[in-house]
Amino acid sequence: xxxxxxxxxxxxxxxxxxxxxxxxxxxEGRDLLDAVHPQTGKARRIGITGPPGAGKSTLVDGLxxxxxxxxxxxxxxxxxPTSPFTGGALLGDRIRMQSRWxxxxxxxxSMATRGSWGGLAAAAADVIExxxxxxxxxxxxxxxxxxxSEFDVVDAVHTTIVVIVPESGDSIQVxxxxxxxxxxxxxxxKADREGAGDMETGLGAMLDMRDREEDWRPPVLQTVATSGxxxxxxxxxxxxxxxxxxKESRIEEWERxxxxxxxxxxxxxxxxxxxxxxxxxxxxEQLVGEVLARERTPGDAAQALFxxx
Amino acid sequence: MDRKIRVLVAKPGxxxxxxxxxxxxxxxxxxxxxVIYTGxxxxxxxxxxxxxxxxxxxxxxxxxxxxxxTLFPRIxxxxxxAGVEGMxxxxxxxxxxxxxxxxxEKGVEKVFTPGAPTSEIVDYIRSxxxxxxxx
Ligand SMILES: Nc1nc2c(ncn2[C@@H]2O[C@H](COP(=O)(O)OP(=O)(O)OP(=O)(O)O)[C@@H](O)[C@H]2O)c(=O)[nH]1
Ligand SMILES: [Mg+2]
Numbered sequence: 246x247x248x249x250x251x252x253x254x255x256x257x258x259x260x261x262x263x264x265x266x267x268x269x270x271x272x273e274g275r276d277l278l279d280a281v282h283p284q285t286g287k288a289r290r291i292g293i294t295g296p297p298g299a300g301k302s303t304l305v306d307g308l309x310x311x312x313x314x315x316x317x318x319x320x321x322x323x324x325x326p327t328s329p330f331t332g333g334a335l336l337g338d339r340i341r342m343q344s345r346w347x348x349x350x351x352x353x354x355s356m357a358t359r360g361s362w363g364g365l366a367a368a369a370a371d372v373i374e375x376x377x378x379x380x381x382x383x384x385x386x387x388x389x390x391x392x393x394s395e396f397d398v399v400d401a402v403h404t405t406i407v408v409i410v411p412e413s414g415d416s417i418q419v420x421x422x423x424x425x426x427x428x429x430x431x432x433x434x435k436a437d438r439e440g441a442g443d444m445e446t447g448l449g450a451m452l453d454m455r456d457r458e459e460d461w462r463p464p465v466l467q468t469v470a471t472s473g474x475x476x477x478x479x480x481x482x483x484x485x486x487x488x489x490x491x492k493e494s495r496i497e498e499w500e501r502x503x504x505x506x507x508x509x510x511x512x513x514x515x516x517x518x519x520x521x522x523x524x525x526x527x528x529x530e531q532l533v534g535e536v537l538a539r540e541r542t543p544g545d546a547a548q549a550l551f552x553x554x
Numbered sequence: 555m556d557r558k559i560r561v562l563v564a565k566p567g568x569x570x571x572x573x574x575x576x577x578x579x580x581x582x583x584x585x586x587x588x589v590i591y592t593g594x595x596x597x598x599x600x601x602x603x604x605x606x607x608x609x610x611x612x613x614x615x616x617x618x619x620x621x622x623x624t625l626f627p628r629i630x631x632x633x634x635x636a637g638v639e640g641m642x643x644x645x646x647x648x649x650x651x652x653x654x655x656x657x658x659e660k661g662v663e664k665v666f667t668p669g670a671p672t673s674e675i676v677d678y679i680r681s682x683x684x685x686x687x688x689x
Contacts, residue, residue: 340593
């Protein structure tokens with residue numbers, strides 16, 4: 246109760262604690278999300294993804310600076326993978342987001358992907374909601390594009406920036422990674438290195454060949470995040486995509502899609518969490534033994550988990 | 555859902571060596587903790603802001619330059635001013651044994667010397683966390 250009041254007053258400690266509660270799946274966190282829901286839907290939401298080390302955080306720092314210069318407040322959630330072996334995580338995105346550390350209108354939160362059964366979609370979307378409800382004008386979500394996390398976040402943001410580097414291989418590999426479908430804007434970062442031009446041309450050709458349902462052809466831009474080169478062009482592209490969404494009720498469509506995805510991911514969460522309670526974890530161990538003894542098949546075992554023990 | 559221990563590993567001051575801090579950071583990660591690492595040359599204000607935003611359970615400070623007697627207490631003071639409660643603050647680096655007591659009085663609950671095995675730090679944090687959970 247107290248926390249909600251402090252959150253509404255703009256107390257950043259309350260925001261930080263709210264994120265922790267939500268991340269840990271606490272009821273208090275859910276209550277808070279529910280309470281602040283009417284205040285959401287105002288922030289400009291941007292996703293940024295790409296392979297490890299592509300320069301995403303450095304670009305985010307550039308975005309923070311640009312939006313702050315324009316007088317806008319910024320919230321960032323930076324997601325890094327949890328080690329599936331130890332459950333721990335090394336969250337290092339803040340290292341590159343230091344230029345505005347003293348600025349109270351910037352809030353950066355690092356987040357680990359945690360559970361191996363997905364769930365990031367729900368958790369990261371929740372954090373985006375909290376930053377939005379807190380009143381941040383711009384909310385940026387950074388995810389590493391190596392698996393699922395980038396797709397999880399796509400539905401919760403208006404615009405997805407896919408960052409690649411000249412070393413990312415050729416455009417076919419980018420297509421194989423499934424990044425073609427989620428990008429609203431392509432950034433070839435580290436354009437100070439050889440091959441950036443080729444990458445841009447290759448991607449552009451690929452994008453032009455593609456059948457699109459939308460009228461938006463993702464632009465391909467070159468940046469040098471460390472020097473800020475190309476930053477104004479990226480800001481322009483973001484503004485253009487925003488304008489594009491504002492037309493022909495696209496934003497309403499986007500909102501419907503975002504809300505639907507959120508409900509579905511919450512349902513999945515609930516199912517998953519509920520399923521494994523009820524003593525099924527122990528039953529699973531037992532079934533593993535039976536499959537190893539060739540008494541059952543894995544498919545059999547999965548079915549057995551659905552029927553009452 | 556299981557509660558993860560979140561630790562900020564920070565390097566205030568001007569010395570340019572973060573090998574020790576990185577070793578500790580990865581040991582804590584390997585012990586299943588979520589470690590936020592912020593890099594070299596952090597100001598006390600920057601460290602406190604990071605601790606607040608990340609809502610960490612533990613702040614681990616590393617200093618090799620000898621400035622720990624001013625930097626550590628300053629950070630503790632700023633954390634209190636920011637309204638942070640119940641956070642464990644520990645220190646490491648090249649810190650003479652004579653300074654430990656003073657630092658403890660100032661709120662740095664434990665100081666680890668360079669020779670300390672990382673498992674000692676892991677165990678210390680874990681048992682602190684267990685105790686805090688039960689109160
Ligand atoms: N040469 C060059 N280096 C860059 C550029 N942008 C970023 N870097 C460097 O690339 C490294 C990785 O940058 P980050 O911003 O941390 O990359 P990231 O994509 O956020 O990395 P992860 O979050 O670990 O996946 C750092 O050493 C940056 O200084 C660039 O445009 N040119
Ligand atoms: Mg990063």
